[in-house]
Amino acid sequence: MTFPASAELRNDPVALIRDKALWIRRRSFQMVYEAQLGHPGGDFSAADVLATLYFGVLRHDPADPRNPARDRFVMSKGHCTGAFYAVLAAAGFFPEAQLNTYMQPLSLLNGHPNRNYLPGVETNTGPLGHGLPVSVGIAIAGQIDSADFRTFVLTGDGELQEGSNWEAALTAGHRKLENLTLIIDRNRLQQGARTEETASLDPLDDKWRAFGWHVEMVDGHDHRALYEVLSKSPKGRGKPLCVIANTFKGKGVSFMHDNVAWHHGVPNKDQYEQAMRELA
Template identity: 75%
Template sequence: MAHSSNVIAHPNDPVPVIRDRALWMRRRAFKMVYDAQLGHPGGDFSAIDAIATLYFGVLHYDPKQPELPGRDRFIMSKGHATGALYTALCAAGYFEESWLDTYMQPQSKLNGHPNRNYVPGVETNTGPLGHGVPVALGIAIAGQITGANHRTYVLTGDGELQEGSNWEAAMTAGHRKLENMTLIVDRNRLQQGAGTEETNSLDPLDGKFRAFGWHVEIVDGHDHEALFTALSAPCKGRGKPLCVIANTVKGKGVSFMENQASWHHGVPNAEQFDTAMKELV
């Protein structure tokens, strides 16, 4: 793999790089799920474009110094989408690609949910939904108090927003005017087994965040340029936390996976794997 690099300074036009990384991440994540016969490929594929935009266009970090004090923080609250997270960390240079071959195997560092004790670049252990936004809130408050320049980003699934802890955190972030905090909502409108609006309606999601004191941007969650523009916008002086609602497609990029709730945790057979690899070009 030719993607590992120290990404402290980004190119002037990172969109081609982001697009390249996102395609590699999809192909590699799907192979990981196929080899392990475990995973959450539908959610991986809806979130990959936002995560690739962060790591290869927006975040400031040094993979050789994962605990660098001035780094930006990224919390993957949607902790089951580890195919997306691990491939990003690998492509960013945090660990060798050979690690990906061990995905979900006994004693592998790459578990079904990320563990910061095993994986460099993971800021906090996630998996129980509703925990990531409160953790990101605490990090952002600490940065506000100390006057730090780093920014805190957190990505949630939309079904995850049915957890009340997220709204307690959202209320506090708005109250404290945490302009250093950005929440990305992977709005694919599907959760395990059904649509979000069938389960517990979230709309109008943008209006709810605005009512809690957030600045809201709604973007195509697979448009790398739109994602980059929204996520890299200066935060100083905004006076509000930022919520980016990324409208996405579960299973984006593979025809038989797209908009299918069954691929929340579906795993491919050999024929499906071959079909996906032909489509992901």
């Protein structure tokens, strides 16, 4: 298993991650602007987590995307394909030019990711509450084989209102799946309102601890903090890891910051140009 970024990482992992996170924001926003479709607020809250995983943590080989020894990443918040497709292209899973087809007729870049269309996608997501249960199954396969690979899954926070997550949380805790890491993009906004005004999740850390998980809370836009918590070996902990990444929807652009309107809002020309000036 190769680690394409390793040479650069040895020099300064956090600088590389920061650089890629900015690129993901700019490229995904271009995709959303051109398609006039997408979920840019969630793309921006997740961009730093994705950059950290793909350029600092995951052992993967874009030339051999189904290598059995690969670390798995499952994008449970499958609506945030702007950021997800951008990071896959940045990591080399497919040519960057393919991003120009985002949501166009017959594009392989559907609004939600499809494993049969694109290398690097582990399971088809879109309906919420699917990524964690599938990831639990992947981690159990690794546990049965005493395999070295890790399984990471990124969910939204509103998504945790789906009961399927809590079924899976029970099994992961029961089986002490230390090879499993759940990252929650805790931007506190769901499609229509704040999570705490809709079906409140706090105290979220206590909920995961009660299910037998080890919990870490981090600033989900702090690349160094993300890198440290996600790259540390989970071996010997005896519990699955839940990283609550405190984030902001629309992070990086002033008028989108923490603004629910940008869940699936799309920019006009002026907004696009202003955002690109800010994302520099």
